[in-house]
Amino acid sequence: MSISVYTPSPELSRDWARMLSGLLPGMTALSHEDVSDPASVLYAVVWSPPTGLIAGYPNLKAVVSLGAGIDHVLADEELPDHLPIIRTVGTDLTQRMKEFVALQVLLHHRRLPDFLAQQRAHVWDKLVTPPAPKRTVGVMGLGNIGAASARGLAGLGFDVRGWARSPRKLEGVTCYAGEAALDDFLNGCEILVCLLPLTEATRGILNATLFDKLAPGAVVVNLGRGPQLNEADLLAALDSGRLSGASLDVFEIEPLPEESPLWDHPKIVVTPHVASYIDAETGSRIVAANIKLFEAEGTVPDIADARRGY
Ligand code: NDP
Ligand code: OXD
Numbered sequence: 124m125s126i127s128v129y130t131p132s133p134e135l136s137r138d139w140a141r142m143l144s145g146l147l148p149g150m151t152a153l154s155h156e157d158v159s160d161p162a163s164v165l166y167a168v169v170w171s172p173p174t175g176l177i178a179g180y181p182n183l184k185a186v187v188s189l190g191a192g193i194d195h196v197l198a199d200e201e202l203p204d205h206l207p208i209i210r211t212v213g214t215d216l217t218q219r220m221k222e223f224v225a226l227q228v229l230l231h232h233r234r235l236p237d238f239l240a241q242q243r244a245h246v247w248d249k250l251v252t253p254p255a256p257k258r259t260v261g262v263m264g265l266g267n268i269g270a271a272s273a274r275g276l277a278g279l280g281f282d283v284r285g286w287a288r289s290p291r292k293l294e295g296v297t298c299y300a301g302e303a304a305l306d307d308f309l310n311g312c313e314i315l316v317c318l319l320p321l322t323e324a325t326r327g328i329l330n331a332t333l334f335d336k337l338a339p340g341a342v343v344v345n346l347g348r349g350p351q352l353n354e355a356d357l358l359a360a361l362d363s364g365r366l367s368g369a370s371l372d373v374f375e376i377e378p379l380p381e382e383s384p385l386w387d388h389p390k391i392v393v394t395p396h397v398a399s400y401i402d403a404e405t406g407s408r409i410v411a412a413n414i415k416l417f418e419a420e421g422t423v424p425d426i427a428d429a430r431r432g433y
Pocket of ligand 1: 263
């Protein structure tokens with residue numbers, strides 16, 4: 124009985140494998156290149172696996188995504204249809220995202236990029252901003268991390284609204300559901316935070332048409348997935364003043380290519396997909412607990428719905 128671990132970094136894969144082996148007595152976890160008998164692999168623990176890697180394990184019981192998103196697993200065109208996909212989520216991931224959302228929203232709300240520019244130019248100019256209750260922030264996606272982040276923003280005093288596919292109730296957050304409510308949700312939003320999974324319905328959702336529905340000079344914070352954002356539309360909206368700023372943690376191509384205009388744009392804050400990062404030590408405990416539960420019960424609460432795409 125073995126577990127194969129794939130991440131784009133062989134060293135990281137071996138780290139995960141070592142930690143998982145220690146937590147799952149009776150199972151051997153190996154970095155995928157150390158697997159000599161593919162038929163012995165029962166679980167593939169992966170981040171962005173190459174096409175065909177998973178199909179190469181004939182006796183797999185489940186795929187474990189090393190993260191909340193499963194788009195990187197579904198991107199494999201040879202992925203066998205029947206395999207359950209287990210998401211790796213939990214309080215650690217949620218806490219990190221809640222902090223990161225608060226950081227990005229506050230920095231735009233209190234105009235930190237403008238103060239940093241002023242500092243570089245030795246300018247002393249008091250840019251006074253409204254208090255949080257007068258700032259409307261919209262959160263797209265009210266799942267594990269979206270709901271916690273929206274509640275966190277409400278706790279800071281922001282006027283928070285959230286949007287999901289199905290109706291939700293969240294204390295301190297005005298909730299909107301479905302396509303039909305999208306325009307009402309966007310209308311008046313001054314800071315928009317995207318925490319949606321990447322699916323056919325959300326690909327390209329952050330585009331010029333959507334930006335035009337936000338409050339003039341709004342800010343877009345994309346922490347979901349890069350292909351949800353039309354980068355050309357964002358640049359045009361920032362250059363025209365329709366939007367006043369953006370924070371981007373995820374990109375169409377990662378790592379962000381050296382020549383990307385996003386790097387040097389004065390109104391964009393770029394971070395390298397770190398909004399919520401599961402380190403191997405914490406993550407391996409979550410993965411091991413899920414595998415144990417799956418072995419015992421044949422299912423776990425954090426199974427994604429592959430037909431839905433998240
Ligand atoms: P969940 O699956 O728990 O929640 C997804 C949310 O998005 C749900 O509220 C769902 O609605 C909503 N949603 C999905 N499709 C649509 C749609 N078409 N229209 C409106 N709402 C929609 O996911 P998580 O909260 O755990 O994670 C969300 C995403 O965040 C991940 O898929 C990943 O892409 C990204 N992420 C990024 C990280 C980073 O470091 N940058 C870290 C972790 C995650 P409903 O409630 O009705 O189902
Ligand atoms: C995730 C991520 O999906 O880190 O967990 O992006």
